[in-house]
Amino acid sequence: MARAAVPGRLTWQPAIVAATRAETATARTLVLDVDGWTGHVPGQHVDVRLTAPDGYMAHRSYSISSAPGPGRLEVTVQAVTDGEVSPYLVDVAEPGDQLEIRGPLGGWFVRRLADRRPALLIGGGSGVAPLMSMVRAATNPTRLLYSTRSPSDALFSADLATAEAAGGGRVAVTKVYTRVAPPGWPAPPRRLDADALAQVAWPREADAVAFVCGPTGFVETMADLLVDIGHDPTNIRTERFGPTGG
Amino acid sequence: MLTVHVEADDAPWVDGNALAGPLGEIMGTDLTVAELTCAGCRTTRPLAAMRVFDRAPGLVARCPGCEDVVMRVVRMTGRVLVDVRGSLIVSLPVPTA
Numbered sequence: 001m002a003r004a005a006v007p008g009r010l011t012w013q014p015a016i017v018a019a020t021r022a023e024t025a026t027a028r029t030l031v032l033d034v035d036g037w038t039g040h041v042p043g044q045h046v047d048v049r050l051t052a053p054d055g056y057m058a059h060r061s062y063s064i065s066s067a068p069g070p071g072r073l074e075v076t077v078q079a080v081t082d083g084e085v086s087p088y089l090v091d092v093a094e095p096g097d098q099l100e101i102r103g104p105l106g107g108w109f110v111r112r113l114a115d116r117r118p119a120l121l122i123g124g125g126s127g128v129a130p131l132m133s134m135v136r137a138a139t140n141p142t143r144l145l146y147s148t149r150s151p152s153d154a155l156f157s158a159d160l161a162t163a164e165a166a167g168g169g170r171v172a173v174t175k176v177y178t179r180v181a182p183p184g185w186p187a188p189p190r191r192l193d194a195d196a197l198a199q200v201a202w203p204r205e206a207d208a209v210a211f212v213c214g215p216t217g218f219v220e221t222m223a224d225l226l227v228d229i230g231h232d233p234t235n236i237r238t239e240r241f242g243p244t245g246g
Numbered sequence: 247m248l249t250v251h252v253e254a255d256d257a258p259w260v261d262g263n264a265l266a267g268p269l270g271e272i273m274g275t276d277l278t279v280a281e282l283t284c285a286g287c288r289t290t291r292p293l294a295a296m297r298v299f300d301r302a303p304g305l306v307a308r309c310p311g312c313e314d315v316v317m318r319v320v321r322m323t324g325r326v327l328v329d330v331r332g333s334l335i336v337s338l339p340v341p342t343a
Binding site for chain 2: 009010011045047059061102103105106107108109216237238239240241
């Protein structure tokens, strides 16, 4: 049987692990090669399915963290305690392994190239993964506010610095550390609050769109704060990953 | 058995984006951009913005406004059941070329 997906139908496709990159002690980026993959829209996710030797299957959704492109994509996975899928992806999978994916998925939490509005991206923890794809692909003014527990929990540190430097002022990254800040950091560890948000938010007349991704509580709080500081609620798009059963 | 580790500061739901795969597989289109009118409170939101409770035998989407159920998706052997009695209208964008 031909492996190519039937156009218009969403089917499971084989994906080969081409490489892996450790992001933190408990998170890893997997580079996946997929025949016939035509790219994605930043913000989309894929479902990843694993099959055990006895035929048992489990699947989970993971955001695509790479820039769009043919034939290859990257997903960034945070290992979840007692998870069924994520510990395998973070600790076990190695180059050459085959998984199955379906996607790209989701047409709502996406930043399309045709959308010329400036964007405020707000990520909590590993919720920064789909925002990383948006940052990499950014052709319009983009601000990222990234809340993370500590420097050792921060994903994409080098990639974000690279994107910011290469963006020619188009991309601005602000980090907030909630438990441990790096030595010499100007602010003590703190939760993201309305003040921090107001400092990076676009002025109301900029007609900016906001993308918020993270744990459910984080997303609810940030979406409420955005509305409080005057952001148009219809221009807020959210993605929650909830109590990760990963 | 799947063991779920629930973080203390986290709510037990994800959002409708999580239905993109399970529904796309059977519908052949992305239903997360469909707008659903809740039969409980009559507000209209994209399916992507509904709350989805996914740690159960089925997937249950609830309105974030009034918490009424707007959609249930249950997978059985060889069939997928979609219960939409909690939605008055399911409105989909016309596909573009």
